[in-house]
Amino acid sequence: MTISAERPTEVATHSASPYSSKKPRGWFSQHLGTALLAAIIGYLIGHWLGNHIAWNYPTTAATGQNYVANFLALLFGVVGWLLGIGALNYPLAKLVGRSGEHEPEEADGISKYFRYSTNHKTVGIQYIVGVLLFLFTAGLLAMAIRTELLNPTTHVFSPDTYIKIVSEHGTIMMMMATSIIVGPLGNYFVPLMIGSRRMAFPRIEAFSFWTFTAGYMVIFSALPYGGFPTGWTGYAPLQTQAGPGMISYLFGFAVIGLGMMTAGFNVAVTIVNYRAPGMTWSRVPVFVWGILATAALMTLATPALFAAGTFGLLDLVNQTAFYVNEHGGSSYLWQNLFWFFGHPEVYIMAIPGFGVVGELLPVFCRKPLFGYKVSAAGMIGVALLSFFVWQHHIFQSGINPDMRPLFMLTTEMISIPTGFIFLVGLGTMYKSKMRFEIPMLFSLALYFNFLIGGLTGVFISDVPVNVTLHGSFFVLSHFHYTIMGGLVFAFMAGLYYWLPKMTGKMMNKKIGLWHFWTMFIFFNLTFFPMFIIGMLGQPRRVFTYAKSLQGLNDFSSISAYILGFSFIIFAWNLMYSMYIKPEMAPANPWDSLGLEWQTATPVPRHNFDRIPVITNDPYHYAEPGATPLVDRGQSSSSSGYQA
Amino acid sequence: MSNTPEEVEFELRAHVGSLWTGGRLFIGIYTFLIASLAFSYFYLRSSNNSDLWRPNHVTAPTAYGWSIYGMMMGAGILAYFGQTRLRKGQVADWFVACWTGVGLGVVALFLQIWELVVLNFYPGSSGYASTFVGFVVFNIISLTLGTYWLETCVARAHRMGFEMGEGAVLANTSAGRSFRANVASMTYFWGFLGLSGTMFLLMFYVL
Numbered sequence: 001m002t003i004s005a006e007r008p009t010e011v012a013t014h015s016a017s018p019y020s021s022k023k024p025r026g027w028f029s030q031h032l033g034t035a036l037l038a039a040i041i042g043y044l045i046g047h048w049l050g051n052h053i054a055w056n057y058p059t060t061a062a063t064g065q066n067y068v069a070n071f072l073a074l075l076f077g078v079v080g081w082l083l084g085i086g087a088l089n090y091p092l093a094k095l096v097g098r099s100g101e102h103e104p105e106e107a108d109g110i111s112k113y114f115r116y117s118t119n120h121k122t123v124g125i126q127y128i129v130g131v132l133l134f135l136f137t138a139g140l141l142a143m144a145i146r147t148e149l150l151n152p153t154t155h156v157f158s159p160d161t162y163i164k165i166v167s168e169h170g171t172i173m174m175m176m177a178t179s180i181i182v183g184p185l186g187n188y189f190v191p192l193m194i195g196s197r198r199m200a201f202p203r204i205e206a207f208s209f210w211t212f213t214a215g216y217m218v219i220f221s222a223l224p225y226g227g228f229p230t231g232w233t234g235y236a237p238l239q240t241q242a243g244p245g246m247i248s249y250l251f252g253f254a255v256i257g258l259g260m261m262t263a264g265f266n267v268a269v270t271i272v273n274y275r276a277p278g279m280t281w282s283r284v285p286v287f288v289w290g291i292l293a294t295a296a297l298m299t300l301a302t303p304a305l306f307a308a309g310t311f312g313l314l315d316l317v318n319q320t321a322f323y324v325n326e327h328g329g330s331s332y333l334w335q336n337l338f339w340f341f342g343h344p345e346v347y348i349m350a351i352p353g354f355g356v357v358g359e360l361l362p363v364f365c366r367k368p369l370f371g372y373k374v375s376a377a378g379m380i381g382v383a384l385l386s387f388f389v390w391q392h393h394i395f396q397s398g399i400n401p402d403m404r405p406l407f408m409l410t411t412e413m414i415s416i417p418t419g420f421i422f423l424v425g426l427g428t429m430y431k432s433k434m435r436f437e438i439p440m441l442f443s444l445a446l447y448f449n450f451l452i453g454g455l456t457g458v459f460i461s462d463v464p465v466n467v468t469l470h471g472s473f474f475v476l477s478h479f480h481y482t483i484m485g486g487l488v489f490a491f492m493a494g495l496y497y498w499l500p501k502m503t504g505k506m507m508n509k510k511i512g513l514w515h516f517w518t519m520f521i522f523f524n525l526t527f528f529p530m531f532i533i534g535m536l537g538q539p540r541r542v543f544t545y546a547k548s549l550q551g552l553n554d555f556s557s558i559s560a561y562i563l564g565f566s567f568i569i570f571a572w573n574l575m576y577s578m579y580i581k582p583e584m585a586p587a588n589p590w591d592s593l594g595l596e597w598q599t600a601t602p603v604p605r606h607n608f609d610r611i612p613v614i615t616n617d618p619y620h621y622a623e624p625g626a627t628p629l630v631d632r633g634q635s636s637s638s639s640g641y642q643a
Numbered sequence: 644m645s646n647t648p649e650e651v652e653f654e655l656r657a658h659v660g661s662l663w664t665g666g667r668l669f670i671g672i673y674t675f676l677i678a679s680l681a682f683s684y685f686y687l688r689s690s691n692n693s694d695l696w697r698p699n700h701v702t703a704p705t706a707y708g709w710s711i712y713g714m715m716m717g718a719g720i721l722a723y724f725g726q727t728r729l730r731k732g733q734v735a736d737w738f739v740a741c742w743t744g745v746g747l748g749v750v751a752l753f754l755q756i757w758e759l760v761v762l763n764f765y766p767g768s769s770g771y772a773s774t775f776v777g778f779v780v781f782n783i784i785s786l787t788l789g790t791y792w793l794e795t796c797v798a799r800a801h802r803m804g805f806e807m808g809e810g811a812v813l814a815n816t817s818a819g820r821s822f823r824a825n826v827a828s829m830t831y832f833w834g835f836l837g838l839s840g841t842m843f844l845l846m847f848y849v850l
Contacts, residue, residue, distance in 0.1 A: 094795040097802030099818075197644075197654070200661035261672055268668060273660040277653065299672050307679030311777055320766040320773035321695075322683065328695030328770030333686050337679055610645040611653060 042080025195276025290355020666828025
């Protein structure tokens with residue numbers, strides 16, 4: 001069999017590309033500006049079309065709102081956004097049989113970050129900006145919430161406005177958190193860690209990012225539309241009675257869901273197929289195992305959200321009755337569909353954090369990872385079990401009581417594989433020589449925070465306890481401990497660890513320490529009192545509470561302000577370290593054995609000059625005589641910073 | 644960047660494997676999507692809130708349903724038949740089968756959209772009506788995706804013939820192998836559409 005040197009995809013050397021990367025791009029070559037322009041034009045066209053269609057509908061006359069126009073405006077806006085950025089160029093070109101060989105090469109310089117890039121490293125950095133934008137937006141809303149809760153009788157906002165701020169905060173945060181690690185760190189580092197030169201489907205990867213940003217804008221549009229009052233959980237029948245902001249919520253979730261499915265799809269296929277020769281499953285880095293488990297959830301759980309959102313939109317726009325009890329529908333249907341996605345969703349947030357700390361601990365403990373297979377099994381086990389626990393979110397909704405013991409059991413069982421992660425961490429740290437660098441500090445903080453969050457989750461999974469604590473600040477604190485205390489801390493650990501690789505610059509250690517300690521201490525001071533507040537009966541999403549709880553609320557609010565300030569410190573550290581006084585990073589500042597650190601900095605376009613041949617896993621610290629990671633006879637490009 | 648024959652072959656095999664894995668994973672994603680619809684159907688049917696699951700056993704226009712189903716199955720069978728002929732080197736048979744399949748898919752799509760216009764019940768009149776409208780939306784998406792995938796395969800084959808010569812789709816080149824892997828995944832997807840279409844036909848038009 002003759003193997004032709006002809007290359008199948010755009011990764012191939014372009015023999016006759018009509019475009020030169022050296023030529024400056026025109027003003028209307030596709031970039032963020034054209035995407036915004038096309039989105040605005042699309043929005044206006046959709047709005048006009050909707051008004052044209054539905055101006056005389058009975059519901060339009062009755063409510064004064066034209067949901068058809070609202071929906072079509074957002075739909076056309078998103079399509080315009082994708083057209084404007086160039087996401088649809090290739091799908092349209094395929095209709096006439098074109099392959100990707102005549103696409104322009106990646107732009108030079110900073111403009112590539114504002115374009116549709118098929119370079120996974122560029123997409124990774126785009127995602128960092130995207131998730132930080134989500135985080136800061138929703139963080140500001142959190143500050144507004146804590147300001148309102150300073151006093152139970154003196155109010156900054158009306159009750160209606162307050163619940164809409166709470167809803168927007170929760171929804172943006174949950175949407176951001178779906179991709180906070182898979183997006184930036186997964187996309188950037190998975191190919192490097194498995195020895196691949198590329199992602200399996202680079203255009204789908206880029207599509208996932210630009211869809212993610214479109215989802216952000218859609219959900220943000222809820223505010224000018226008047227917001228939505230349901231919290232991030234969107235329960236019917238309130239959903240069906242809400243204003244046009246509900247369209248933004250439902251459609252935003254559908255768009256974000258599309259982004260999640262495509263991101264998970266791409267990274268899962270890449271991990272399965274593009275592992276370098278010699279990288280058997282038992283040599284795959286634990287971070288990659290975490291991303292794979294997460295990708296499985298992203299691809300298989302998110303369709304339920306997409307379906308739920310679609311049905312909600314049909315109820316509002318087309319007057320169906322999926323969630324309307326009086327017309328043959330059921331509000332419980334939404335709850336079941338939503339939480340069937342919603343519980344795997346929280347593991348989509350937790351598992352990448354486990355993967356990050358599993359990857360970092362051996363580096364900073366200078367010890368092999370304890371129980372590598374247990375760690376991988378734990379993450380896969382959590383992912384699998386997460387499909388069988390969803391009804392613990394609706395114990396108090398009026399479900400069949402006979403269902404409760406089953407879901408209580410499965411929920412308590414899921415703490416077992418989660419416990420594996422802790423055992424692996426403890427085993428790795430035991431008798432190790434720890435280096436308390438900033439990534440390590442954030443990793444240790446994750447273990448501390450997630451222990452509290454995870455244990456309180458076991459309490460709430462118990463049906464009798466759930467009866468008293470459901471809908472209280474106890475639950476709120478539980479999920480902030482797991483999601484923020486776990487995931488966001490892991491994100492920070494990953495950023496501090498991997499930014500030197502991505503940018504060639506070290507994050508400032510002194511500012512980083514200020515950031516870490518401020519964030520860790522005031523995170524705990526903000527959320528721990530909420531367990532007490534919750535046990536003393538304060539419900540969530542309500543802006544009045546018992547006067548006796550004002551002291552604790554004020555303590556929590558002031559701590560929250562300082563916690564918010566810690567993110568300003570982080571932002572300052574980013575600016576300072578990247579632009580104001582950058583300190584060049586050595587090739588491998590952490591002395592990591594990971595394959596991603598064996599490449600040059602900045603990482604070349606195709607990652608590896610030669611596809612590496614893997615001969616061992618990257619955790620053999622302090623094991624003299626261990627087989628090296630890579631067969632140096634066919635090694636990757638030389639390491640060392642290249643200006 | 645080094646491009647030894649071994650590396651080229653490795654990357655080609657990874658790419659072909661990705662098309663295989665991706666095709667199956669895509670079916671997995673789609674399964675969970677339509678399972679959500681099926682769940683909704685059975686959930687609303689069993690809860691029968693306000694006795695409005697399916698008053699008077701209302702049914703969507705059956706002629707439309709069977710026609711759309713028939714065309715969908717036809718497109719799927721033709722895609723499978725076409726692939727079988729392609730494997731035997733009969734490219735012309737493959738073109739005829741697949742272009743016919745594309746035509747059936749397009750007609751089915753238009754009929755499916757039109758069915759919404761001629762519905763004999765109000766969308767929110769019952770649980771059945773609501774889930775049926777949801778099914779129509781998903782079926783429109785399915786037909787669009789399936790027909791798009793089929794058409795792009797055929798279009799790609801034509802272009803390969805123009806650019807690389809007759810028989811390019813059968814050649815053992817990287818483009819040829821990639822193309823055939825894509826066709827295999829597409830055929831698999833149509834098989835899945837046939838199965839799911841049968842299930843929904845039974846649910847909405849027969850039972």
